Amino acid sequence: MTLQQQHNLVTALPLQEEADFWRVRGLLVATYAITSLGFNWDVRRWDGKRFHHATDDWLERTASRVQLWERVDGQLIGVVNPEGTGDAHLQIHPDFRAIEPEMVAWAEEHLAAANSEGQRQLEIFVFDYDEQRQQLLQERGYTQLADGGVTRRLHLAQCTPPPVVMASPYQLRTTEPGELANCQRIADLLNAAFNRNFHTAVEFQNFTLGAPCYRPDLDLVAVAPDGSFAAYVGIAYDDVNGHAVFEPVCTHPDHRRHGLAQMLMVEGLHRLKALGATDVIVDTGDMIPANRLYDSIGFTEVCCGHVWRKEWCL
Numbered sequence: 001m002t003l004q005q006q007h008n009l010v011t012a013l014p015l016q017e018e019a020d021f022w023r024v025r026g027l028l029v030a031t032y033a034i035t036s037l038g039f040n041w042d043v044r045r046w047d048g049k050r051f052h053h054a055t056d057d058w059l060e061r062t063a064s065r066v067q068l069w070e071r072v073d074g075q076l077i078g079v080v081n082p083e084g085t086g087d088a089h090l091q092i093h094p095d096f097r098a099i100e101p102e103m104v105a106w107a108e109e110h111l112a113a114a115n116s117e118g119q120r121q122l123e124i125f126v127f128d129y130d131e132q133r134q135q136l137l138q139e140r141g142y143t144q145l146a147d148g149g150v151t152r153r154l155h156l157a158q159c160t161p162p163p164v165v166m167a168s169p170y171q172l173r174t175t176e177p178g179e180l181a182n183c184q185r186i187a188d189l190l191n192a193a194f195n196r197n198f199h200t201a202v203e204f205q206n207f208t209l210g211a212p213c214y215r216p217d218l219d220l221v222a223v224a225p226d227g228s229f230a231a232y233v234g235i236a237y238d239d240v241n242g243h244a245v246f247e248p249v250c251t252h253p254d255h256r257r258h259g260l261a262q263m264l265m266v267e268g269l270h271r272l273k274a275l276g277a278t279d280v281i282v283d284t285g286d287m288i289p290a291n292r293l294y295d296s297i298g299f300t301e302v303c304c305g306h307v308w309r310k311e312w313c314l
Contacts, residue, residue: 010077010099012106015066019145021050021058023076024068024091025212031093032241035283040091040153043234044245046120047211049083054202056269064303080106085285086113090133100136108140108310119311125149127305129182137308138170148293148306150279152299153281154269159298161269167222167258170230172267175219177208185229186221193232213237218244220285221262228252235268235280244268249282249290265297 014025024046031040050058051285062081069078069092079091080103088107090100104124112122116271124142126133134144158191166172176182190199208214237244247269251261272280280297282292 009072009094010069011130012067012069012102013298014064015062015068015079015081019067022067022227024066024079024081027079027093028074029143029240031096032238032243034221035094036127036129037053038155038283039130041089042236042243042245042281043213043238044211044247045083047213047236048207048247051083051210052207054200054206056206057108060249064110067103067110069096069103069164069314079109080201081257082111083218086115086123087111089125097127097132097151100133101140104136104140105207114313115180115312116285117311118314121311123307125305125307127151127303129279129303130305134308137139137310140310141312142308142310143234145307148285150284150304151281151302152284152294153279153302154297154299155177155279156269156273157278161266161273164263164313165259167260168257170222170224170255170260172220172222172263174209174216174230175232177205177216180205182229183208186229186232189221189229190248190250192252211236218265218268219273222251222255222264224255230255230258231264233264233268233305235259235272237272237275237277239275240277244272244277244280246280246282249293253313262293262297265293267298 025043026041028046066081068076070076077093077096078099081089083089088111090103108122112120113195115121175186180201183205186204187199189195212238215237215301218237220233221229222231224230233249234247235244236247249261282294
């Protein structure tokens, strides 16, 4: 079948019901093993966009902002969705990349935002290995920016995690999000570690209650003597692919330089290996201290990507 024939058998439609969440998630799981690392979102990122919120209004938040492409037999093959404002992310089955120009065109019409110069603007992140998408964006007037990100991976099947060394007087335990007070401790830690002010107990508890990738035994904290959470490592797990994601990894500014994040990550590796996980990833930017931590544990850089931006007159 030619690419044109393939394209003619595809229909575009908006995401509009609960079942569509699971269809997109199924596409992400099914394509993980047949695409390059990072080509599509991991399930943690998709679950987070829905469940890591204080309100259960996902369909309202995504109305007119997520577009699906499916074959005539109903098989979902492509999705365009935003993460913030003025950005677009393409999730696609690798056998149907002929529809990418249509997907980008839809994103430009529906997801672009006004910038400070009064122009319309859209940003799309592309890994450097994806020359096909880079060429498409160049042809459509996009420019690569300096902003980027790096994905690091550790093959668990090929390594034995070191012993967990507990930093006294801290204690290692799981988050126990059934108690809202513990969720507030996580929110306080995230706000302090990332210099934010918007994380809440309810949004975290909603994620733990609803996200399919969440496992309470893989949600690890270091507890300070005063009962506050000093460090946190959340580990999402895709049991179909044996694939895990460290997200987030953080330490409160008052408790840094004690090896707490490293201790939690190593404990997480032991737990993942016991589950039969085959690989773990962590996404980073140019945060040198964090990257030194990941490298010391055994993560290696697999791929790097950059943001591409297009600006045009209103």
